[in-house]
Ligand SMILES: Nc1ncnc2c1ncn2[C@@H]1O[C@H](COP(=O)(O)OP(=O)(O)O)[C@@H](O)[C@H]1O
């Protein structure tokens with residue numbers, strides 16, 4: 425049992441769905457499904473987990489929130505003795521809903537919020553470190569900033585921008601019982617792709633931004649992809665079949681992130697019942713909203729970052 429040594433901070437981080445079809449490693453959508461954490465500096469390490477992962481996440485320095493916290497502390501030049509972490513996880517893990525990105529953002533924001541030497545949060549520094557830990561920027565950007573995010577890397581490091589989506593973008597997520605590690609799913613992708621497929625995805629990605637923000641009637645065409653879903657289908661045949669069935673029924677369905685969850689981008693309230701008839705037994709259907717503001721930090725009742 426460790427002793428808490430200062431004030432606590434509460435962090436709420438949203439689930440995210442990356443890629444959205446063609447925009448591999450660049451587009452992300454924040455969803456109204458959250459992990460909530462309470463963190464304080466302590467004289468040792470104490471980790472309590474409720475909800476998803478309660479039975480199998482590590483309770484030591486290997487816990488991803490702890491690892492991200494430690495990395496952010498090092499980045500800030502701060503060396504707290506330990507931390508007390510209480511996590512209530514509402515984001516299913518290993519399903520393509522950005523649980524690891526949420527854990528990384530939570531750990532980094534906790535460090536920024538608790539470090540005595542800093543005031544406020546520098547989103548660009550948070551994003552840079554989160555991208556370095558996660559290995560791709562799409563989920564961490566959406567988790568941090570909310571809404572529809574586009575992220576890219578350049579000479580100045582990782583950058584991201586957040587856009588407001590059209591009101592007809594109403595996400596519905598289908599969550600299987602099976603899991604697939606993002607690391608494994610990334611290993612299925614080839615190093616080289618045909619130029620025609622790259623051109624196909626470039627056009628669809630550009631159209632995707634227009635469809636999500638302005639012209640939702642174009643979402644079916646705008647969510648077509650040739651760069652990652654076909655290459656990963658053998659690792660998640662049930663997911664591939666469900667995406668095909670939903671698209672045949674007229675829904676803009678895609679693999680959520682690296683899978684095996686499925687995102688329907690444009691589900692109207694009345695579609696939820698219909699989708700439930702197509703989804704295989706055991707899958708959970710979550711009727712969600714877009715989370716517009718992203719991660720939230722609170723000291724008591726005072727919100728200091730969104
Ligand atoms: N809330 C969490 N707390 C601690 N570790 C987590 C948490 N969420 C995810 N992780 C870690 O990330 C892994 C899942 O990451 P990943 O394969 O990228 O799937 P996802 O699509 O859910 O992000 C888990 O097995 C676990 O090691």
Ligand SMILES: N[C@@H](CCOP(=O)(O)O)C(=O)O
Pocket residue numbers: 440441442443448449450519520521522523524560562563606609610652680681682683
């Ligand atoms: N662009 C990444 C997205 C991974 O998202 P996750 O939610 O499955 O971690 C990829 O497709 O590998």
